[in-house]
Amino acid sequence: MVNFSNLLQFLSLQSPLGSDSTNSTLNLAKMGITAYTLPALPYAYDALEPHISAQIMELHHSKHHQAYVTNLNKALEAHVTAVAQGDVAAQIALQQAIKFNGGGHINHSLFWKNLAPAGSDEASLDRASTLVKEIEKTWGSFDQFKAAFSAALLGIQGSGWGWLVREAGNGAGLRIVTTKDQDPVVGGDVPIFGVDMWEHAYYLQYLNGKAAYVENIWNVINWKTAEDRFAGRSEEKTEL
Numbered sequence: 001m002v003n004f005s006n007l008l009q010f011l012s013l014q015s016p017l018g019s020d021s022t023n024s025t026l027n028l029a030k031m032g033i034t035a036y037t038l039p040a041l042p043y044a045y046d047a048l049e050p051h052i053s054a055q056i057m058e059l060h061h062s063k064h065h066q067a068y069v070t071n072l073n074k075a076l077e078a079h080v081t082a083v084a085q086g087d088v089a090a091q092i093a094l095q096q097a098i099k100f101n102g103g104g105h106i107n108h109s110l111f112w113k114n115l116a117p118a119g120s121d122e123a124s125l126d127r128a129s130t131l132v133k134e135i136e137k138t139w140g141s142f143d144q145f146k147a148a149f150s151a152a153l154l155g156i157q158g159s160g161w162g163w164l165v166r167e168a169g170n171g172a173g174l175r176i177v178t179t180k181d182q183d184p185v186v187g188g189d190v191p192i193f194g195v196d197m198w199e200h201a202y203y204l205q206y207l208n209g210k211a212a213y214v215e216n217i218w219n220v221i222n223w224k225t226a227e228d229r230f231a232g233r234s235e236e237k238t239e240l
C-alpha cells in the first residue's frame, strides 16, 4: 500500500523526482514502498549442466532477470509519482512497463524454483505422486502430457512461456497454457511449473535447436516444487 504522507514528504525534497534511475530502490524506500530485489538462485550457476549451461544461467539470472527487477522498480517509482500528481496520462503510459517488467520478475522467480539439478531427489517424478496422478487422469498418461506440453512450447511464436497450471474455480483441473512475452499467469490459475521460451534461455547453448532445449528441460524440472504448488503448499507470490 502506498504511503502518501511519506510520498508527499519525499516529493517536497526532490527536484526532479527520480531523474537518476539508479536511485529507484532508495526513492521507493523513501516513499514507504519496498523495492523488488533479485532473488538468489537456489543452486549454483553450473548446477543444471549439461542441460542448461552455466553461461546461460549466469547471464539469464544476473543480467536478464536483474534488468526486469531494475526496470520494474523504476516504473513503480514513476507510477507512484504520477498518482500523487494526479497525472492520469502518465499512469496509463506506465502500464506496459509495469506489466512487462513485473511479469518478467514473477515469471523468472517461479522458473528458477521449478528447476533442479538433473538426478537430484527434487528432479525425480517420485516427488510429485499426487500431481502425476492428476496429469495421468487429464492426459491419459504422463508421456502424452509431456508430448502435449512440448508441442505447446514449440508452438510459441516469438518470445513467451509455457505453463502447467491448476485452474481457478471448483473444478481446479490441470491445463497447459502459453503466455506471450513476459505476461504472467493471472486470474487465479496457479502455475505448477513454467518453461522460458525466450531465445535468451537457450540460444547460447542450443542455437536454433529449440526442440533439443525442450527435450532436455524435462531432466531439470523440480517435481517437488511442482507438487507443492499443486497441493497449495507453496507460499510463492504469483501476482504483484
Ligand SMILES: [Fe+2]
Binding pocket: 060, 064, 108, 196, 198, 200, 201
Ligand atoms: Fe528469461
